[in-house]
Amino acid sequence: MSIITVDEILEPKLQFATGNDAIAYGALLANCRFFAGYPITPATEILELMARYLPLLDGGYCLQMEDEIASMAAIIGASWNNYRTMTATSGPGFSLMQENIGYACMTETPCVIVNVQRSGPSTGQPTKPAQGDVMEARWGTHGDHYVIVLYPNSVQESLWITIRAFNLADKYRVPVILLSDAALAHTREKLTIPLQNNIDIINRMPVTIEKSKYHPFRTGFIHPSKVPEMDIFGQKYHTYLTGLTHDWKAYPATDSAKVHEQLVRRFYEKIVDNHSDIVSMELKYMDDADIVVVSYGIASRPALAAVERARAEGYKVGYLRLITLWPFPHDEIYEISLDTKKFVVVEMNLGQIYHKIVEHSRGNSEVIKCFKIGGELHTPKEILKKIKSR
Template sequence: MKYKYDPKRIREVLGKKVQFLLGDMACVYGGLLAGCSFFGGYPITPASEVAEGMARRLPRVGGTYIQMEDEIGSMAAVIGAAWGGAKSMTATSGPGFSLMMENYGFAAMTETPCVIVNVQRTGPSTGQPTLGAQGDMMQVRWGTHGDFEALALAPSTVQECMDFTIEAFNLSEKYRNPACVMTDGEVGHLRERIIIPDEKDLKIIDRVTATIDKEKYIPFTNSQTRKSKVPDFATFGTGYRTYVTGLTHNEKGFPATDKQPDHERLVKRITTKITDDADKLVMVEQLNLDDADVAFVTYGATARPAESAMEMGRKNGIKVGLLRLKIVWPFPDKLVTNLAKDVDKIIVPEMNLGQMVHPVREFAENHCEVISAPKIGGEMHLPMELYKYLEGK
């Protein structure tokens, strides 16, 4: 059966508008609502529920689910599906994400839209399978070799697991770049109320397909139909001639590996197509920052105890605010610089030994003190543990 995006049918399959839902399952809902019609994956705790949810529901909307032999194959299948014209996704956790790194780079280099949900658990290696962490925040940015731009979102609630998976698809389609939903075992395995948007409230972005005369089509250059560095997408079977390779390629897609300008032209275009829009891509929540002397800069699960700690601080007369990054990469550098000018201290709580604290420090540019508040071992920070940082203890 050929997949046709039918939001009415998808809403029927998802069921009631208000549900008490698991974070992982909310990623499934987000994917289906965005028009995902292909899932290639390999189950892994704590992301297995995403695969399970997709396996049950994708066939009911006319999509395809494949359990691959491993995560290398999963990522390859997802890329192939995208070139076959599908919106595609996979879901994994740390060990699988490591295996996906090679093809993650291939997707960036070949400008393949696709979505990876990473329900992070502790590492390195197999770590603590059932427990959450935020240890892959730098891997998503730098884990594959070479120069590329990451698109990564970090949900703090079950609702955001759904919303951000839709957003990841939108960004991925818009920029023809892989996009990652960097959730974690805490939020992925949490249940909360979610409200599923009605058909009319869905904002879905689709890739711009090639429409130009087939003889004039150039597959790897600025769009030929609008002002954009993102090429029009001619997927396989549409009659356009496209050659796809991870080697440095010329505008026609053919390997061009021995001249510096060819590489620079290509990689500058696939990175600046995203960085040119960096200001537009900022997605944050700002709480109590107007008069703040000290601020948490936080993301994902950790934002929750940070918000609780902020409330404790406010009750005790501490002028504390919070900046929550919804999109983590591209990093909102100007916003962080401006915040650093306004406050005396920034605290960065993370369920790792200090990762996002590095770009925060870089862009705080010595305007204020930046403190890392790490916690590892599969447990979230207690609000009291973060409150102590406010008291300077």
């Protein structure tokens, strides 16, 4: 029986598709072959699509687990069999996943977690979009840790950013959180699906060190990178993993301040040292701008409309859309603030990225709040009003 390919599954190449479709397709194109999830609005369609398509592919598995805690656990376990793994959820499930996201950080396990945001706290408004989980995505699990957080703003970009999420997860051995929201997830737009051989795949670094010199968390031995080479279960290296503070042999060293500091600082350094490789943003109309509208995700759609309207009225307004939310582009924001009188921060929450803009503009610019909650997108008019405000 001949093999079924991703290209066969994803025909036709041009679709009128949703953001959730695009995430599932992106995952398949990125060679994700293990998905574990739990039904939750507005993320369920991703699980449904993976349940339909993964069994068709060689070695593909999709599991509906008993809860989001187990989903997160299963994708971490499968990742160590050299699988690209993903789960998808929304706010309440994302909160449950935090425990094992911390474990993925501590054991440097690549995996992708999709959080299709809805209004919270608690059950909130399950069918309504929100952007209230931006800080949780960065700081949700306890203790010092680093994760990468990405947020597309269209159906087409959802596909590309999903592929990028897998590449970054493997390259830096870190959980990558892909944010979406109920509006993006259920909006239908034109989606061009690429052929799989047009996709760039950056896989994790396999073990190249000989067994006698190999240690699971040894870095800088063969490659200068601060990312350790990653073992696969079922080989000769006998890697041990623990959520306890561990030395480079992976042995628990819970009483050593030195070991803890080295380990946890390296979690930061492996991301921060590669800032320019990870950070991405979209800039428009910035050349002469003295007002800059900052937005991300679905809120950037009315933001761009507002910027263009203000431009038509003669305002020197720029458009800055964050694609990588974390690590935060602090230096970039500082540079921009030197020529900016006013930032308008458009968010579907009561102020999260706002605080980062205040922090990194270092008093150079006024920072205006343009917050909206309750499940409706901003109208361009609402944003325009803030642009014009003095």
